[in-house]
Amino acid sequence: MIQCVSLCEILMSLEPDENAIDNEIKQLCKMHGINELARIYIGSNFCPKYFLYCEENVVSLIIDWCEKNNKKITLCLPVFSERDLIAGKNRLSKYEKWFKCGIIDEITVNDLGMLAYVAERYPYININLGRLFNKDTRDQRYPEFIGKTCVPDLLTLKNAVAFDYRVHGIEFDSTHATLDLTGTDLQVAVYFPYCYATLGSICEFASIAKPINKKFRTNAACSMQCMEKYAKYQTEYSNFSYVKFGRAVYFKVSGATVKSSGDFRMIYDAIDYFMQKD
Amino acid sequence: MIAAGADEFYIGFHDDFWHDKTDEYAEINRMSGFGKIANPYTLDDVLKIAEDVAKQGRELFVTINSSSYSERKLELIDSYLEKIANTAVSGVIVSTPELVKMAEKKKIKSVASTMCGIFNSDIVKVYQNMGLQRLILPRDLSLSEIEGIVTANPNIEYEVFLMRNGCQFSDSHCLGFHHRDFGSICGALNHGKVSIFDKQNDFANQHETELNNLLYREGLHRHAACGLCALYRLVKVNISAYKIVGRAEPVANILHEIHVSKKNIEIALSSSCEEEFLKNMILPDNKIYACKMGLGCYYPEVRF
Numbered sequence: 260m261i262q263c264v265s266l267c268e269i270l271m272s273l274e275p276d277e278n279a280i281d282n283e284i285k286q287l288c289k290m291h292g293i294n295e296l297a298r299i300y301i302g303s304n305f306c307p308k309y310f311l312y313c314e315e316n317v318v319s320l321i322i323d324w325c326e327k328n329n330k331k332i333t334l335c336l337p338v339f340s341e342r343d344l345i346a347g348k349n350r351l352s353k354y355e356k357w358f359k360c361g362i363i364d365e366i367t368v369n370d371l372g373m374l375a376y377v378a379e380r381y382p383y384i385n386i387n388l389g390r391l392f393n394k395d396t397r398d399q400r401y402p403e404f405i406g407k408t409c410v411p412d413l414l415t416l417k418n419a420v421a422f423d424y425r426v427h428g429i430e431f432d433s434t435h436a437t438l439d440l441t442g443t444d445l446q447v448a449v450y451f452p453y454c455y456a457t458l459g460s461i462c463e464f465a466s467i468a469k470p471i472n473k474k475f476r477t478n479a480a481c482s483m484q485c486m487e488k489y490a491k492y493q494t495e496y497s498n499f500s501y502v503k504f505g506r507a508v509y510f511k512v513s514g515a516t517v518k519s520s521g522d523f524r525m526i527y528d529a530i531d532y533f534m535q536k537d
Numbered sequence: 538m539i540a541a542g543a544d545e546f547y548i549g550f551h552d553d554f555w556h557d558k559t560d561e562y563a564e565i566n567r568m569s570g571f572g573k574i575a576n577p578y579t580l581d582d583v584l585k586i587a588e589d590v591a592k593q594g595r596e597l598f599v600t601i602n603s604s605s606y607s608e609r610k611l612e613l614i615d616s617y618l619e620k621i622a623n624t625a626v627s628g629v630i631v632s633t634p635e636l637v638k639m640a641e642k643k644k645i646k647s648v649a650s651t652m653c654g655i656f657n658s659d660i661v662k663v664y665q666n667m668g669l670q671r672l673i674l675p676r677d678l679s680l681s682e683i684e685g686i687v688t689a690n691p692n693i694e695y696e697v698f699l700m701r702n703g704c705q706f707s708d709s710h711c712l713g714f715h716h717r718d719f720g721s722i723c724g725a726l727n728h729g730k731v732s733i734f735d736k737q738n739d740f741a742n743q744h745e746t747e748l749n750n751l752l753y754r755e756g757l758h759r760h761a762a763c764g765l766c767a768l769y770r771l772v773k774v775n776i777s778a779y780k781i782v783g784r785a786e787p788v789a790n791i792l793h794e795i796h797v798s799k800k801n802i803e804i805a806l807s808s809s810c811e812e813e814f815l816k817n818m819i820l821p822d823n824k825i826y827a828c829k830m831g832l833g834c835y836y837p838e839v840r841f
Contacts (some may be wrong), residue, residue, distance in 0.1 A: 316720070341657040341682035371634065371660030390712055391654075396606040398713040399727070404562055415608040419632035420667070449683060456713050457722045459706035460656075460677035461757070467749045472830040472841040474749065475757050477677040487736040488746055494729040496719060508706075508726065534734070 261505055261524040262293045265300040265450065268322065268505050269529045274488045280320045280345035291527040299325055302524055303414055304389055305458055307343040308481055310336065311350055333365040335389060336373055340460060340478040341485055347525050348376065355511040358384050367430060378424045383463050385427035390450060394423060397434035397454055399510045400499050409435035414442035433515035442518045446507065448524035449517050460532045464488050489534065504530055539593055541792040542799035545778055547598045548592060550583045551576040564603040569782065570716035575784060578650045580617055587625040598628035602650040603632060604712055618643050618667055634667060639667035648696065651675045651778060654709025658689035665693050671777065677707055680770050680836050695775040698835055700715055700794045702782035705763025727754045761827030764835035765801050767815035772805040797821065
C-alpha cells in the first residue's frame with residue numbers, strides 16, 4: 260500500500276508558514292499512522308471556487324515542503340461550471356512551472372471535458388480519473404449493500420469513454436467494505452476514511468453572509484467560509500451520521516479492504532484532522 | 538396533458554427479470570428504487586404508449602438514467618435499445634457517455650440526462666463529438682452560464698428544468714439510493730438533526746450560520762422550484778424543451794403548470810424585452826410561497 264495524504268478541500272486552513280506546514284503534515288500523518296508518506300494531493304475535487312481561491316503562497320509552501328522531503332504531488336481539479344471554466348484553465352496554467360520540473364507529476368480530473376483538455380494541453384503529465392468519475396451508488400443507510408464486495412462499474416466496462424484518453428490512474432471512494440480493483444492495471448487509489456455521498460453547486464456555507472434574496476445561488480463566490488465551518492448530521496431513522504464539509508456531504512467508513520493488481524494508493528483525507536483542530 | 542399543451546413526454550419502465558439478471562439493488566433508471574409505483578409500465582407497454590403519443594403528433598423519450606452501469610447491465614440495456622430502435626420512441630434519456638454511443642449506434646436519438654453532469658461547454662463538446670443530439674442542462678447552472686454554453690455550442694439541442702423538483706444537490710453526483718425505505722439523502726439530511734461547528738463561535742456569527750442552515754433546509758426549493766421568470770431569456774437562446782417534472786404530483790397540478798408554461802412561452806415570444814415579459818407573464822398559482830426571496834426559483838437572478 261502506498262500511503263498518501265490529501266490536502267484537498269483543507270489546504271487553505273493551513274498556516275502559511277514553512278514550519279507550520281511541516282508540523283501540520285506530520286500531525287496529519289501521525290493521525291493516520293502514516294510512516295512512509297509517498298505523495299500529497301492538493302487542489303479540489305469538489306469546488307471550483309476553492310480551487311480558484313487557493314492562494315499561491317500556501318501552495319508554494321506545500322510544494323517546497325514536498326521538494327525538500329522528496330514527495331510527489333497530484334493536483335486535483337474539480338468540475339468547473341461554465342462561469343469558471345476559463346479562469347480554471349488559466350489558474351491551472353500557473354502550475355505549469357511545477358509540472359515541468361516534475362514535482363507535480365499528475366493531474367486528477369473529474370470530468371470528460373477537463374480530461375480531454377489536459378490530455379491535449381499537457382501531454383507530458385500523467386492523468387488520473389478522479390473520484391467523481393466513479394458513480395457507483397454508495398449509501399451507508401443500507402449496510403447490507405455497502406457490506407458487499409464492490410467491483411466498480413467503471414472497471415467492468417469494455418469501452419469506457421474515459422479510457423479513450425491517456426489515463427494513468429483512477430481514484431475511488433471507499434464506497435463498500437471491500438473494493439475489488441483487480442480489473443485494471445492502472446494505478447488505483449482509494450480515499451479513506453470519508454466517502455462522499457452527495458455534492459452540489461449550491462454551497463450552503465457560501466450563502467451565510469448574504470441577504471436572504473441572494474442566498475443559495477449556484478457556484479456563488481464566497482469567502483471560503485468552509486475553512487471555518489462544517490456541519491454534522493444525524494438522520495432521523497437509524498441514526499446515520501454525515502458530515503458536510505464544503506460542498507460535499509460525506510459519511511465515514513470504519514474500514515476498507517482493497518484488492519488490487521499491484522500496489523494501490525491509500526489517500527488519507529484531512530477532514531478529521533481539520534475538525535479536531537476546532 | 539396534450540390538450541393542456543404538452544409536446545413531449547418522458548417515461549421509465551420496469552423489467553420483472555432485471556433483478557434476476559443483475560442484483561437486487563441494480564436500477565434501470567433513477568426511479569427504479571420506487572418499484573412499480575414509479576415505473577408501472579414494461580418496455581412493451583411503453584412502446585405502445587409511444588405509438589399513441591406519436592399518433593397525436595407528440596414525442597416520447599424513454600429514461601435509462603441510473604447513476605452508473607456495469608458492463609453486464611449495459612449488455613441488458615443494449616437489448617432494450619434493440620427493442621426501442623425503429624419504433625415510435627423519439628429518443629432515450631441516458632446517464633453515461635457509453636450509453637450515448639450505444640444509442641447512436643442503433644440510430645436512436647440520445648439525450649444526455651442531468652446525470653451526465655454537463656456543466657460547461659468543454660463537456661458539451663466531448664458529448665457532441667460522440668454523437669449526442671440533445672442534452673438536459675443541470676438544474677444548478679445560472680442563466681448566464683446556460684447562455685454561455687449554448688452560445689459556445691449552438692449545434693445541439695438543449696433542455697432545461699422549468700417546474701418542480703428543485704434539488705439542493707447535483708443530480709450527477711448524488712449517489713445515495715432514492716428508495717422508498719429511507720428516501721433521498723437530501724430528505725434524510727433535511728429531516729435529521731444538524732449540528733454546525735463554527736470556529737467563530739460568538740453569538741452573532743453562530744446566529745447567521747444557523748439561520749442560513751435553517752433557510753437552506755426549510756426554505757430552498759421546499760415549496761416550489763419554478764423557472765417561469767427565466768423564460769424570456771431561455772426562449773432567446775432557443776432552448777428546445779422545458780421540463781416539468783410530474784412524478785408523484787396530482788394530475789390537475791401538472792395540467793395547470795403545462796398550461797401556464799405554454800402561455801408564458803407565448804408571452805415570451807411576443808415580448809420585445811425581458812421587462813415587458815416579466816410585467817405580462819402569468820405567475821404560478823402558488824406564488825405566495827414560490828415567489829419569495831428567490832428560494833423557490835430555479836433562476837433567482839431574474840427577479841432577485
